[in-house]
Amino acid sequence: MSDLNTQLRDAVKAAMRAGDKPRLATLRMVSAAIKQKEVDERRSLEDADVLAILDKMVKQRRESVEQYEAAGRAELVATERAEIEIIDEFLPQALTEAEIDEQVTAAIRETGAESVRDMGRVMALLKPQMQGRADMSAVSARVKQQLG
Known part of the structure; x- marks a missing residue:
């Protein structure tokens, strides 16, 4: 079992003990998504797989926030943002813009990419x-910009 999976299970237990229902509901939703992926693929997931699931869930919620804001649904925006905060706790620290540019430049140099075809x-x-x-x-947009 991955370290992230263990952290999530511990967080679920802590939320249950604390009686924090919104947090518990979000953590259970995350655990269910991970379990579904394990069942679908018939294997235990590694940290990288769990990170991909968490990343996807945050992205979905950010898209929902945009749609709810456009529709004027402030209560749903607040719910989605709260879920993003909880899920973000399990993601590694975000890279800064400068770090992203630095890694993109290094990757282009390392692969010898010369055009968008090498993306x-x-x-x-x-x-x-x-x-x-x-x-x-x-x-992806940054890579395309630097290659194009």
Whole structure:
């Protein structure tokens, strides 16, 4: 079992003891998504897999926040933002803009990429390093910008 999975289980237990129902509901939702992925793939997930799930969940919630704000649904925006905060606790510290640019430049140099056609190789190198620490669509845009 991964360290992140263990941390999540411990957080669920702590939330149950504290009677923190909103936190408990979010943590159970995360645990259910992880368990579903384990069942689907018939294997225990590694930390990288759990990070990918958490990253995806945060991204979904950010998209929901945008849609709820556009619809004027402040109560739903608050709920989604609270869930993002809870999930973010289990993600590694986010990279700064400068760190992202530095890693993108290093990856381009390392792969010898010269044009946008080489973008796949650069992203394949960056994804394991940045998963859960940066918005991969923004990283992709930066790679495209530097190559183009």
